[in-house]
Every structure is written in structure tokens, then in C-alpha cells.
Amino acid sequence: MSFLTELVLYPIKSCAGLSVPEATLALDGLSANGIHDREWMIVTREGLFLTQREYPRMATITPRVEGNELVVEAPSMPPIRLLLSHDNNAPAIEVLIWDDHVLAADCGDNAAAWFSDAVGAPCRLVRFRPDVVRPKISKWTDGLPAAARFSDGYPILLIGQSSLDDLNAKLKNAGREALPMNRFRPNIVVEGIDAFEEDFVATFSDNDIALRPVKPCARCPIPSVDQATGIPGPDPLDILQTYRANARMEGAVTLGMNVIVEKGIGLTLRVGQQLDAELAF
Structure with a gap:
């Protein structure tokens, strides 16, 4: 039996x-x-989408919900407030996220100026339109429907706490500091399973909900970025490369699993909730 210890939105x-x-x-x-x-x-x-890969200081752009607004802060800057309600008159802009061309809503010149200062490069802020669907159906989902907004490829990223604990033990043995879970930016953290057991789980489920891990998450350099300061440091990929090169991903280093919702759309996940981890073999 596994249980949820953290739920995170970005x-x-x-x-x-x-x-x-x-x-x-x-x-x-x-x-x-x-x-x-x-x-x-x-x-x-x-x-073209921007990430911490190119601009690590994006980690220090911090959003929170306050009433009917998303309040966004960045170091040494006044906050900007974005209405949660959609602006149906917002100009449409085609954006590119990896190979996907998506029609998005432009958030205006004031937001563009604020985020350009926060990022340190000319940019604009866009929002996913409620009338747009970005389907993600592939060989990895076995034909099951899936979709994503502006995530890299899949709707949910799940990591077992034991997997991070295993990596941290190896980092400490190499004389390096342990890393917090936020370096790997999961949506769901689970405990109660062995290190990397999430790789072999068919579903995390109860009577009403089924979450299906479908694709290992290939890691990029973002885990080297301190999420509190936006400053890159030692990259854990060199340690992960010694034991987490994944043949299913053409040798890419993986940690965590991309997950789709097989059952339970519209239902609620809660921290502390128990889910059965059914192995795929």
C-alpha cells in the first residue's frame, strides 16, 4: 500500500x-x-517556450492564489496580479512546446514587461485556453486517452520518496549534499513503495481512482538548479548515470514516472490518501 505525501501544482x-x-x-x-x-x-x-534549462532564475518566480487572483512574485520586484477568470478577448498567439503547436491566450504587455524583467530576457506570458485540447495519445499510453496543458508531455509526474532517498544516499557517499524533492518537480510524491518501484507499477488505485504510470521521466539539467535561489550547482545526473540509464529510453537517465488518469476524472486526491500499488508483473 502506498500513500500520497505531497501534491504540487506548477x-x-x-x-x-x-x-x-x-x-x-x-x-x-x-x-x-x-x-x-x-x-x-x-x-x-x-x-517558443522557456524553461529553467535556459533561464534558471525562473525557479525564483513564485506564484500563489489570493482570492480571485494569481499573485506572482520575484526577487527585488513588486508582485504582479493575474485574474483567475479567463479573458475571452485576449489575443491568440501560437506557441511551440517541443513539437506541439498550441493556440494560447496572450496575457498582455504589462505581464510581458514584468516577466521580461523577472527572467532577464524579452518574453511574454501566455495562458492555456479553455477551448483548446492538447492530446497526448501515443504508444506509451496503450491507446488510453491523455492530454496535457503546458507540461512537457504528460499530465502528471509521480516520484517515490524512496527513489530520492536512494539517490541521496549515493550523493552523500560521494561527499555531496542531499537534494530536496523539489529539484525533480513532481506533481505527486508517494511513500510506502521501494526505491524505483514506481517504474514497475501498473496502477496506483483505490475503488474510484486509477493512476497509470506510462513512461519513465528522462531527466534534464534542471535538477542541478537550486529551486530557492535559481543558482545551478552540481548536477546529480553524473551519479544517476551510473545506475539509472534506461534502455527503454535509449539510455537516457530516468527518475520518476509520467502518469495518466485512467479512472477518477473530477475526483479529489488528498495528501495522506492511500492507493494500492499494483505491479505490472
Whole structure:
């Protein structure tokens, strides 16, 4: 039996996360407090998405919900307030996230100026439109429907706490500091399973909910970025490479699993909730 120890939304892609006690399941991820995971995204003026890979200081852009607004803060800057209600008259802009061209809502010149200062490069803020669906059906889902907003590819990322504990033990043995879970930016953290057992789980489920891990998460350099300061440090990929190169992913280093919602859309996940971890073999 596994249980949920943390639920995290990232309202603005590649910016700070928002830990919540409960979240609602949707085909395209988690929502809570009137916002959805990866509902906003920072893009170049040409519409190409930006992340901490290029601009690690994005980690210090911190959103929170206050009433009917998303309040966003960054070091040495006054906060900006974004209405949670959708602006049906917002200009449409085509944005590119990996290979997907998505029609998004532009959040205006004031937001563009604020985020350009916060990021340190000319950019614009866009929001996922409620009338748009970004389907993510592939060989990894076995034909089951899935969708995403501005996440890289799948609606939910799940990591077992024991997997991070295992990595941290190896880092300490190498004379390096342990890393917090936020370096790996999961939506769901679970305990009660062995290290990397999430790789072999068919479903995390109860009578009403079924979450299906479908694809190992190939890691990029973002885990090297201190999420509190936005400053890159030693990259744990060199340690992970010694034992987490995944043949299913053409040798890419993996930690965590991309997850789709098989059953339970519209239902609520809660921190402390127990889910059966049914192995795939």
C-alpha cells in the first residue's frame, strides 16, 4: 500500500511550485484553488517556450492564489496580479512546446514587461485556453486517452520518496549534499513503495481512482538548479548515470514516472490518501 505525501501544482511552467493539501484530477493533470497545473507559460516573442534549462532564475518566480487572483512574485520586484477568470478577448498567439503547436491566450504587455524583467530576457506570458485540447495519445499510453496543458508531455509526474532517498544516499557517499524533492518537480510524491518501484507499477488505485504510470521521466539539467535561489550547482545526473540509464529510453537517465488518469476524472486526491500499488508483473 502506498500513500500520497505531497501534491504540487506548477501554475506557471518552469517556475516555483505550489504545494496543496488536495487536488482535483483531470485528463490533463491536477487543479486546485481555481488554477491548473502548467496553465501559464513564459515564451519568447516568437512563441517558443522557456524553461529553467535556459533561464534558471525562473525557479525564483513564485506564484500563489489570493482570492480571485494569481499573485506572482520575484526577487527585488513588486508582485504582479493575474485574474483567475479567463479573458475571452485576449489575443491568440501560437506557441511551440517541443513539437506541439498550441493556440494560447496572450496575457498582455504589462505581464510581458514584468516577466521580461523577472527572467532577464524579452518574453511574454501566455495562458492555456479553455477551448483548446492538447492530446497526448501515443504508444506509451496503450491507446488510453491523455492530454496535457503546458507540461512537457504528460499530465502528471509521480516520484517515490524512496527513489530520492536512494539517490541521496549515493550523493552523500560521494561527499555531496542531499537534494530536496523539489529539484525533480513532481506533481505527486508517494511513500510506502521501494526505491524505483514506481517504474514497475501498473496502477496506483483505490475503488474510484486509477493512476497509470506510462513512461519513465528522462531527466534534464534542471535538477542541478537550486529551486530557492535559481543558482545551478552540481548536477546529480553524473551519479544517476551510473545506475539509472534506461534502455527503454535509449539510455537516457530516468527518475520518476509520467502518469495518466485512467479512472477518477473530477475526483479529489488528498495528501495522506492511500492507493494500492499494483505491479505490472
